[in-house]
Amino acid sequence: MPAPNLLINSLSGSERSLLEPHLKSIELSQQTVLYEAGATVETVYFPTTAVISLVVALSTGEMIEAAMVGRDGVVGAAAALDGKVSISRAIVQIGGAVLACEADTLKGLASQNANVLALLIRHEQTVYAQAQQSAACNATHHVAARMARWLLRARDLAGAETLPFTQEFLGEMLGVRRTSVSVVAHTLQRVGLIRYRRGNIQITDLEGLRETACECYETIRKHYSVLLGVIPNK
DSSP states (O other), rough: OOOOHHHHHHOOOHHHHHHGGGOEEEETTTEEEOTTTTTTTOOOEHHHHHHHEEEOOOSSSOOOEEEEETTOOOSHOOOOOOBBSSSSSSEEEEEEEEEEEEEEHHHHHHHHHHHHHHHHHHHHHHHHHHHHHHHHHHHHHHHHHHHHHHHHHHHHHHTTEEEEEOHHHHHHHTTTTTTHHHHHHHHHTTTSSSEEEEEEEEEHHHHHHHHHHHHHHHHHHHHHHHSSSSSOOO
């Protein structure tokens, strides 16, 4: 059976058969740190049900998300392209399953198969494009539009309408104060777009949330479609 990771599924059957014997399914808990910035990457992760945030941490303790990776991608692939050091912190945003592979093993497979190598290169381009879009979004768009965009992306990757996020965690990912998140979450709840309760956010009006989100949500989806040909179902 094909692995429930869209990136792996985009490979041909023969290419998947080379990779799959080296994959190990493991469960990751929410807020587990996979890598710190500057750390050596030994393991590459293909999320299946887990969602992972790539974040930039500051010396003050603050952090902000640069990109979000789930069942449409891979975390740590740059190590397989001979870049052994992680340039960001990788933290599990939503706990779940991943397919783990040793970085050196994936590097060896990529060096022997041009299609696997090209796919990893395109994926890194896509993550870079997502990080660029996030930087522009954080600098110019209102918190409500940014939060809507972020929740939609998390919803697409988790494949669920209910997301296990506290307001504190949302504030960290969006790079804003918890009080700002609280005000926006209250507004979105009041107009019927979400329901917030006990550390869970339920999306109750998907179309309304899409209308509230900034253009960056669709832009990021288009990057994944054009560069990788993979995109989670809406």
